[in-house]
Amino acid sequence: MAAVSKRRKKPAGSSPGSVVYVGVEKNTPVKVTRVRYSGDGYEASRIVDPSECRPDSSWPGVDWFTVDGVHNVDILKTVGANFGLHPLVVEDIGNTTQRPKLEGFDGYYFLAAKMITYEARSSKLKSEHVSIVFGQGFLVLFLQDPEDLFSPIRQRLEAGRGKIRASGSDYLAYALVDAIVDYYFHVLEEIGERVERLEDEVVVNPTVNTLRTIHDVKRELIALRRSIWPMREVVNVMIRDESPLISKDVKIYLRDLYDHTVHVIDSVETMRDIITGTLDVYLSSVSNRLNQVMKVLTVMSSIFIPLTFIVGVYGMNFQYMPELQWRWGYPAVWLFMLALTGVLLALFKRKKWM
């Protein structure tokens, strides 16, 4: 997940609506696939030419195109032209730093979202830009990477079970966003487990590394929060909008989805609170350790420094030191020193320093 600020590489003052791919450079070819379905029929997924990615009023159901890559500007332009998309929409599709948003236009909706997944190898969050354009009878899905995270939905379509086959593109859009939000729950679970491990570690064995991990988890939560907050707004606008493109029936599902986004936000906030508490425990346990170290030093010093003084006294070479000639001088000094040590130890015990 990019560290601090998503960068926008267009030169300042350049024309708005000019489509530029903003993101890590790539050379992989871009595939466009099509799935068609209606209440009665289903056409399996197949690769099509970008120019075929256009509205087709002859199909009674939904035409679902997937463009698996947004780094080929020409394809974006072709598809945009075919569906009559506003230049700004095509620009936003190509901009992988675009924040989640929903915009309604004549005849179609444009929806941008962030899919967050956990990369197994690096155990780091990965954020992927997802754009959805949908209207009467069609939906175009633009993915940043050609991974197929939405295959369960395709399987549901193929199986023909559930509500999805009988519904329009609005329900498909809902299903896609629902899958994205479901991924948030998976990420939250991972982070939740890390937080739990941290909570134990911070008490049992806090190291400098613990602090580093706390800081990392905090940043992941900030990143999650940044993606999910506008998502909530997106779903909310979909529920409120009076457009005929979103049926009343689907709005009940969107209400449920809204509830899920609130749940994610809520969990993120809760974990932020807990991680902050964990940091307090960490800092305090560092302080406690210092205290412990200092107590050992103080006890050792306070006992042996006076003793060293005493033996120093009888190491002096004065000619006239009567004690030195005493028969029991040496044992007497030992006794005195033992007594002193006892007194000091008792004192430190009472202060609970030992």
Place this chain on the structure above:
Amino acid sequence: MAAVSKRRKKPAGSSPGSVVYVGVEKNTPVKVTRVRYSGDGYEASRIVDPSECRPDSSWPGVDWFTVDGVHNVDILKTVGANFGLHPLVVEDIGNTTQRPKLEGFDGYYFLAAKMITYEARSSKLKSEHVSIVFGQGFLVLFLQDPEDLFSPIRQRLEAGRGKIRASGSDYLAYALVDAIVDYYFHVLEEIGERVERLEDEVVVNPTVNTLRTIHDVKRELIALRRSIWPMREVVNVMIRDESPLISKDVKIYLRDLYDHTVHVIDSVETMRDIITGTLDVYLSSVSNRLNQVMKVLTVMSSIFIPLTFIVGVYGMNFQYMPELQWRWGYPAVWLFMLALTGVLLALFKRKKWM
């Protein structure tokens, strides 16, 4: 109480509205009980078959079903079908991580809540998912665990006293939610007592354990807050909704309930403020202890290190050290050392280090 994030175990992209039990696995059988009452009559609680859990327009009063377990998906589906519930509602009933919410449908309301209780054994908070579906003449209560926390209400019904027998299912729903909120007060009381103990402990005898407890209480408050905040919204929506399912008369009671939820929130926030203050006192008292330890070390060192030096001087073996031959050399050194100690003690006293 589950630590960090309530987990939602459904695979991402799976069909919404598919009923899956989300929670700790269980094998206990699910009992469905029915209580019937009206202004005139009362039918005592008895176990019924899930298929009998359906609307019965022949009864003039209220039909109250209790399903004591949501881990049997078949029963949920049967009951859902009998009452014509939306698939998403049945899904939410089976999802024990569902946040509190209220949703109005044609002919019924769906209300999800969290019941928070203190487990006596572990002295930990326990959160239980409670779902209520109510409409004209019926109310179905879904409990996560088969404990009967609502028996006082059943007793009130049986006794036939109070407003409850003469009112509809809306009042019963109110009474159930009111009982849930009352449990919050009990939990708050427990936490309040722990906070008070902490406030004393932090001054009298702060240990690493104190910090741990502060952190635990903080987390419990976070959990409480998370359950009660949406609850307030639930009650607010019930008051505002213009549905005929909730009578004007019951709204006065809901207004009072709303007031109670605000009271809970208020207390939670106040305790959070206080616990934060307690943490400050804790940290500061750790600092103070360090200061005290360091003062002892400094006083001991500052007095005995110079003395040790002095006796070291007269422990030197130089041939020409006139002092060593002096008759009163030894007592003079002692006098000097006593004087020095006196001066240093006076100094430290003035600095209030002793």
Place this chain on the structure above:
Amino acid sequence: MAAVSKRRKKPAGSSPGSVVYVGVEKNTPVKVTRVRYSGDGYEASRIVDPSECRPDSSWPGVDWFTVDGVHNVDILKTVGANFGLHPLVVEDIGNTTQRPKLEGFDGYYFLAAKMITYEARSSKLKSEHVSIVFGQGFLVLFLQDPEDLFSPIRQRLEAGRGKIRASGSDYLAYALVDAIVDYYFHVLEEIGERVERLEDEVVVNPTVNTLRTIHDVKRELIALRRSIWPMREVVNVMIRDESPLISKDVKIYLRDLYDHTVHVIDSVETMRDIITGTLDVYLSSVSNRLNQVMKVLTVMSSIFIPLTFIVGVYGMNFQYMPELQWRWGYPAVWLFMLALTGVLLALFKRKKWM
């Protein structure tokens, strides 16, 4: 002032509207007094039987009853029945943990407030539950304790001067709430003086006790805030409400009262900010003291430890140590040690450690 959470002792699930006294147990008898006034006449305060506490349409002015104790449930029920109060209202009157609120019913308003006073003996805040029910021609004031904090108002009535005699029960309600808010100012003044003392103490002579006091003041401010915030809302609702029970003329006074509640809130927030700053100064001055202690330790150790080493060298008993036989060996060692001390002192001076 009750420490953390105001407790509500009713068992969960018990019938709402059942009147139970919630608070510290008491056995003092409850007195009901009546004051009557109108533009022309005034009937001095006298004790009446609870059953006489009922609306009396024969009196042209205002009938003001004061019930000085809410721990006698029977009296509350009697009065409630006489005035036709909603069971929930009577319940709230008996619940001393009730938050401030205003509720309008047919024919009367119910207003709950907290009176905050400083107990002279313990120098602690004391919170008292005050309930006011008022309607056309009557006002019933319920006090938690039989102290007469509203006697200045009674005196104004008796004196017959001012607007109060000529106005209705709405103005009397305003006057009572105004007196309550005035008490907040007095409490704020007390706290303000403590804060000022703290600000001096924290710089001149910070002790562990200072921290304790900071924490106490913080808690008092939290308690004040908790009482005054809903109070503002209460006054605001009174201004906004279109009920004929509150005349337009009185609303000008309520606007002024609203202004006062805002002033109190403002002062509380300001003091919270200042007390937080004071805590920072405290913590920092503790740190500074540690620094000072450590500097003394370091200077003492850094000077005498090397010296002790030097004298230790010449305390060694080697047979071949030429220095020991030197004529000026002893003075030379002294000179060297003095020079070393000088150098070290100069160094510490430059570092500003002395």
Place this chain on the structure above:
Amino acid sequence: MAAVSKRRKKPAGSSPGSVVYVGVEKNTPVKVTRVRYSGDGYEASRIVDPSECRPDSSWPGVDWFTVDGVHNVDILKTVGANFGLHPLVVEDIGNTTQRPKLEGFDGYYFLAAKMITYEARSSKLKSEHVSIVFGQGFLVLFLQDPEDLFSPIRQRLEAGRGKIRASGSDYLAYALVDAIVDYYFHVLEEIGERVERLEDEVVVNPTVNTLRTIHDVKRELIALRRSIWPMREVVNVMIRDESPLISKDVKIYLRDLYDHTVHVIDSVETMRDIITGTLDVYLSSVSNRLNQVMKVLTVMSSIFIPLTFIVGVYGMNFQYMPELQWRWGYPAVWLFMLALTGVLLALFKRKKWM
């Protein structure tokens, strides 16, 4: 500037609308001056009797009275009666702790504000209560102190230039409030300079005094914020109000004034953020200094304590210590000690403790 809470000295329960001077006691006489102007004419400022301070419909322009002192209750009452002011308005004029507010009455507006200035001598903020009552053809300005901070406005009137002569009392009120807000900018500038000095000091030479100054600046910002926030609301209400007393033309100027109040608030918030950052730097630099001190102590101790032990060994008086008889024992010990010192120094260098 009064430290914590502005005090309100009226006894609780006293009659609202009774005019009492709340503030520091004073005996200076109160002067009332009048300036009259219209598009054509201008009557220079002259002292008038309070009884002459009344509406005079014969003058076609604006009648501007200035009452320079609010501690003479009789004058306030006289003027209030002459202009038919509501008793609460007159009370607020005499209450120097009144928060800024605007209240519209029939025929006039009452506006309270705080003028904040820097006292040159004490370099402390001084807050002055300013009240403005204006209506068709008149404006009465009440000042807490007889200083003339508004003389530039009088000069503009006299010079006859600008918009002010041709406009009504609404424009004059705007001009007065604008002057007050302009003073905020001057105060902000002073504080800004102190903040800049602090930012340097905290890095170059932080002392306990630095902390004190940080705390003082913080409190001044809190005080400023408290005065300017309600001011914004005052201006906002003036813009929104549909009263004929404020012309549409003046509202454009008020919009500009609103902008200035927002600017002040913004600057105050920014400075608060910066001063908080400065506190962090301060605390951290105190920590750094402690670290430095401890390093010196540790280096000194770690080098000399082992050396002292070594020389102690050869100061022992055992009869059979072969080393003591060795010819090169003494130089060998020195060599060993030098080597040890070298190793330790190298080690500390590598740890960057020196």
Place this chain on the structure above:
Amino acid sequence: MAAVSKRRKKPAGSSPGSVVYVGVEKNTPVKVTRVRYSGDGYEASRIVDPSECRPDSSWPGVDWFTVDGVHNVDILKTVGANFGLHPLVVEDIGNTTQRPKLEGFDGYYFLAAKMITYEARSSKLKSEHVSIVFGQGFLVLFLQDPEDLFSPIRQRLEAGRGKIRASGSDYLAYALVDAIVDYYFHVLEEIGERVERLEDEVVVNPTVNTLRTIHDVKRELIALRRSIWPMREVVNVMIRDESPLISKDVKIYLRDLYDHTVHVIDSVETMRDIITGTLDVYLSSVSNRLNQVMKVLTVMSSIFIPLTFIVGVYGMNFQYMPELQWRWGYPAVWLFMLALTGVLLALFKRKKWM
């Protein structure tokens, strides 16, 4: 970027609407340039006399004037008079501390903005005051400094490509503001890189300088936030306003621009969160270092102080010390000391202090 508070140098009480240049003094001459374009034609940029900067209804397209300097008050007044600008607008153009705002007047809009750029030399932020006045067929751009940051827009006009040539002054205003917001992204990128460097530095090698840099970045983020927050409002008002001066078509672009401002705000907030976390890591790593230093001191002292005591014992000169005569006394002491050291080392190892 001016440190704390933008200063406003006008004397308090001076006439509003009087044009005064507020900013750093300058003597550079002010150039006024004009660019004209319409769907068909384009007139290249050329210098014109200020008096020629006036509306010209004969040109069918857009007349774009650029005044590159606001320190010449006469030119501002001339231009203001030519376009019939309100005196307050001209005042705001000359006030370089003016906050971003949008104000609609009859026939024109006034828009103030802050352009933020990174000065390459000093690596400091530079804030520049930009004012835009636009209406039907004209746009006047006032720049604080004569640098041409908007040349890409001029180039687009000249090239005649894109939407800009065919659109009105509203689109040009949008393009200018869009360019300003694009500069924010560039600044954010720079800061983002510094934050990333800081995050590494704070773990690898934290110095006092790190803290200073953290504080600096924090201040830059505060400054950015202060400029961009009102900017969002400006764009929002442009979208909402129903004025015919902004066409519906341009509003789609403004919606996109609004989205960008939200993105900037979002990134600023995220970086603030991260920089705060970085400060925590810094402070904690300072604490950790102190701990490490103290451990070394404690280990050294705890080992050698007892040893020194032991050798001191046998340095005493008592006549009767049997051990001194023992044949193996000396080796026995060494053995004992080695054993003690071993035990202590083992102990410290177990405590993980070494």
